[in-house]
Amino acid sequence: MADFDVVVIGAGPGGYVAAIRAAQLGMKVACVDDWLNAQGKPSLGGTCLNVGCIPSKALLESSENLEKISHDFAAHGITATDVKFDVSKMLARKDKIVSDFTGGIAMLFKKNKVTAFAGKATFQGKEGAQYVIAVQGSEPLRAKHVIVATGSVPRALPAAPFDGKQVVDNSVALAFSEVPKRLAIIGAGVIGLELGSVWRRLGSEVTILEAMPAFLPMADEQVAKDALKSFSKQGLKIQLGVQIERVSTGKEVVITWKDAQGAMQELVADKLIVAIGRVANSSGLGGEKIGLKLDQAGRIEVDAHCKTGLPNVYAIGDVVRGPMLAHKASEEGVMVAEIIAGQAGHCDLNLVPSIMYATPEIAWVGKTEQQLKKDGVPYKAGQFPFMANGRARALGDTSGFVKILAHAATDRILGVHIMGPMASELIQQGVTAMAYAASSEDLARTIHGHPTLSEVIHEAALGVDKRTIHI
Numbered sequence: 001m002a003d004f005d006v007v008v009i010g011a012g013p014g015g016y017v018a019a020i021r022a023a024q025l026g027m028k029v030a031c032v033d034d035w036l037n038a039q040g041k042p043s044l045g046g047t048c049l050n051v052g053c054i055p056s057k058a059l060l061e062s063s064e065n066l067e068k069i070s071h072d073f074a075a076h077g078i079t080a081t082d083v084k085f086d087v088s089k090m091l092a093r094k095d096k097i098v099s100d101f102t103g104g105i106a107m108l109f110k111k112n113k114v115t116a117f118a119g120k121a122t123f124q125g126k127e128g129a130q131y132v133i134a135v136q137g138s139e140p141l142r143a144k145h146v147i148v149a150t151g152s153v154p155r156a157l158p159a160a161p162f163d164g165k166q167v168v169d170n171s172v173a174l175a176f177s178e179v180p181k182r183l184a185i186i187g188a189g190v191i192g193l194e195l196g197s198v199w200r201r202l203g204s205e206v207t208i209l210e211a212m213p214a215f216l217p218m219a220d221e222q223v224a225k226d227a228l229k230s231f232s233k234q235g236l237k238i239q240l241g242v243q244i245e246r247v248s249t250g251k252e253v254v255i256t257w258k259d260a261q262g263a264m265q266e267l268v269a270d271k272l273i274v275a276i277g278r279v280a281n282s283s284g285l286g287g288e289k290i291g292l293k294l295d296q297a298g299r300i301e302v303d304a305h306c307k308t309g310l311p312n313v314y315a316i317g318d319v320v321r322g323p324m325l326a327h328k329a330s331e332e333g334v335m336v337a338e339i340i341a342g343q344a345g346h347c348d349l350n351l352v353p354s355i356m357y358a359t360p361e362i363a364w365v366g367k368t369e370q371q372l373k374k375d376g377v378p379y380k381a382g383q384f385p386f387m388a389n390g391r392a393r394a395l396g397d398t399s400g401f402v403k404i405l406a407h408a409a410t411d412r413i414l415g416v417h418i419m420g421p422m423a424s425e426l427i428q429q430g431v432t433a434m435a436y437a438a439s440s441e442d443l444a445r446t447i448h449g450h451p452t453l454s455e456v457i458h459e460a461a462l463g464v465d466k467r468t469i470h471i
């Protein structure tokens with residue numbers, strides 16, 4: 001039996017960050033993780049580093065470069081003929097980025113004196129106030145505090161279970177060794193649009209089948225409308241309001257679906273990515289042995305501070321309520337480590353930015369106009385297009401806009417919505433402003449460098465008071 005102050009189960013962006021922060025605060029910490037990479041070796045970093053955030057962004061970047069050289073460089077007077085690409089090199093570059101980062105976590109653990117265990121962890125029970133955790137292949141661990149950060153797994157479609165070859169999840173879709181000629185995707189969410197964009201740019205004919213009648217219903221309505229137009233123009237075929245009836249595999253994948261008008265349709269593809277959301281990874285943890293409660297969706301029940309109903313047991317990240325995002329998981333990890341150390345940890349779920357890294361990039365924080373209307377909150381909106389911004393014109397990327405929503409009476413910023421170049425970076429300005437309870441006037445009176453994309457945020461803030469300068 002090995003004794004620790006804190007045992008963290010899972011080394012994704014929730015767990016590894018929690019472990020490092022707890023160690024920084026002087027605790028003796030173990031972190032147990034059971035992820036194995038394609039070579040069957042333990043690999044820290046969870047979904048995000050191994051088969052999520054990082055590899056998807058690596059492939060988005062490579063495929064975007066191909067798109068630019070094939071379509072955009074001519075406008076700069078640069079012609080490239082006989083452009084070729086090598087999928088295996090793209091995948092190798094992605095894999096190297098992933099292994100550098102997963103290895104980097106191992107080094108961070110060493111530096112911070114976090115003891116890593118590779119293997120599946122399960123709760124065994126309690127010894128007094130201590131929890132006992134069995135670890136496959138190692139001696140059991142005992143600790144007063146446990147942080148569960150076991151993440152999530154892809155949701156399978158009952159009509160089309162994953163087979164790892166034709167009907168695949170994100171892991172396989174990030175590693176196709178050849179560009180599928182015909183690629184079908186079920187689910188027009190973040191994975192469908194990001195990975196659909198990657199393979200469309202590399203030459204696949206991509207069709208996305210989405211159950212909801214509206215496109216990106218959680219985004220600002222205007223953003224969603226413009227984004228749908230833009231994705232369709234790029235060649236992504238997006239069908240809304242579909243009902244999947246049957247999926248058969250064999251020489252090819254045949255998807256039978258009912259369209260929004262109720263007519264039966266058939267789609268034939270070489271590969272099918274199922275990206276219909278993810279489910280909390282709470283089973284097989286032995287939680288029932290200590291009385292860990294799950295909600296109806298299988299998530300571990302926690303309060304605003306990620307405390308479960310059990311003394312000194314916390315759960316964070318994708319395995320609990322809230323958006324399934326890496327930065328949310330990490331922030332909860334920091335909060336919990338600080339609470340265990342007797343500090344006042346805090347994580348505001350209203351300030352978690354949502355970002356989609358396709359073209360155009362889409363990012364937002366806070367409320368949408370539709371939510372404010374529904375809640376009866378009086379608001380003012382300021383909006384400014386990238387088209388009227390010098391830096392965006394120089395970049396040759398002028399689609400989209402920034403919209404800022406502020407309370408009609410107090411002027412406090414309630415939401416920031418961005419579609420356009422570098423939305424993923426620009427949104428942070430909105431998050432920071434909202435974290436400090438800024439008003440649109442605060443942003444409007446902040447000097448923004450010129451020429452920068454950030455000036456679009458400045459102008460949108462001026463627009464809340466109807467005093468934009470450049471439009």
Ligand code: FAD
Nearest residue numbers: 010012014034046047048052053121151317318324325326
């Ligand atoms: P995970 O990262 O899932 O880590 C959980 C870890 O716990 C895993 O290593 C798992 O093997 C381990 N584990 C589970 N059970 C046990 C057990 N019993 N014993 C030991 N170990 C166990 N989010 C973003 O913010 N930005 C993005 O750009 C982004 N892109 C994504 C792209 C894709 C394709 C996918 C699939 C997801 C993406 N996400 C993104 C979501 C992000 O990956 C998750 O929100 C994040 O990884 C959740 O972190 P976590 O620590 O809660 O869990």
Ligand code: NAI
Nearest residue numbers: 187188189190191192210211212275276277278324355356
């Ligand atoms: P998602 O929740 O973003 O999208 C799933 C989509 O599938 C939804 O539009 C839903 O309506 C649709 N759907 C559900 N059931 C369906 C069915 N039977 N038929 C057709 N459509 C159906 O989930 P996704 O894309 O799988 O991603 C999982 C999670 O990973 C997301 O919640 C997100 O938080 C995270 N992620 C984040 C990224 C980022 O931050 N850039 C990138 C990729 C993933």
